[in-house]
Amino acid sequence: QLVAYEVKRMRAEEGNKQKILRHIKELAEKLYKNENPYPAVTMHKVQKPTEGCHLRLHQKPFPRLDEGTVQWIIDQATAKLQTAPPAVKAEKKCMVPSGPPIAAIMERNGNALVNSARRLEVVRNCISYVFENKMLEAKKLFPAVLRAMKGRAARHCLTQELNLHVQQNRAVLDHQQFDFIIRMMNCCLQDCTAMDEHGIAAALLPLVTAFCRKLSPGITQFAYSCVQEHV
Secondary structure (H helix, E strand, O other), X not given: OHHHHOHHHHHHHOOOHHHHHHHHHHHHHHHHHHHOOOOOOXXXXXXXXXXXXXXOOOOOOOOOOOHHHHHHHHHHHHHHHHHOOOOOOOOOOOOOOOOOOHHHHHHHOOHHHHHHHHHHHHHHHHHHHHHOOOHHHHHHHHHHXXXXXXXXXXXXXXXXXXHHHHHOOOOEEOHHHXXXXXXXXXXXXXXXXXXXXXXXXXXXXXXXXXXXXXXXXXXXXXXXXXXXXXX
C-alpha cells in the first residue's frame, strides 16, 4: 500500500522532518495494531497469604458460599460468552494496485546502487591489500568488509576475487594473510542462507582446499580446517 499510494506524499514530505515523523508515527500505529489486534486482558491477581498468617489471633472464618449466588454468576458469564463475537477476526482481503515501478522509487533514493558498488570496491581493495602485504591498509578496511558480507553481492565478489588469486598461484599465505582470509571466509559463510548453499558456499569449496599456510617444514594447514564447522 505504501508503494501504491504513498510515494507522492513521501516526496512532498521530503525535507520536512515534522511531517516525516508524523507519517512514521501513523505507520507505527498501523503496524502495532496489526500485530496486536486485541487489547491486553487484565488478569486479576489473587494475593498469597503472608508467612505466619495462620498464627494470628482473631481470624475471621471463611464465609459460607451461597450456592444460588454462585450459580447465578456462572449463568451470567455463560450468557455473555454465547453473545460474544468470535475470538478470531475475519481476514479482510483487498487488491492493492502495483503502484509506480520500483525504478521510480530507486531514482529518489539512488544512493542504494552507489553504496552497493562502493561496498564491492571496499571488498576488492581489502583483498588486494592482504595479498600485497599492506596489512595496515587492510586492517582499516576490514570492519567495513565484514559489514558488507551481509549482502549477497559482496559475498559473491569475495569468492570471485579469491579465485583470481588462486589462478595467479598465490594460494600459499603467510600467517597474517591466512588469518585475514579465514576471517573473511568465516564471516561470508556465517551470513550465508540456504539459498547460497549451491552458489556462494559451493564457490568457496575449491578455495578452502587451495589456500594454505606452512606451519613448519612438511606441515601445511589448509583453509578448510578453519571453516568446516559451518552448516
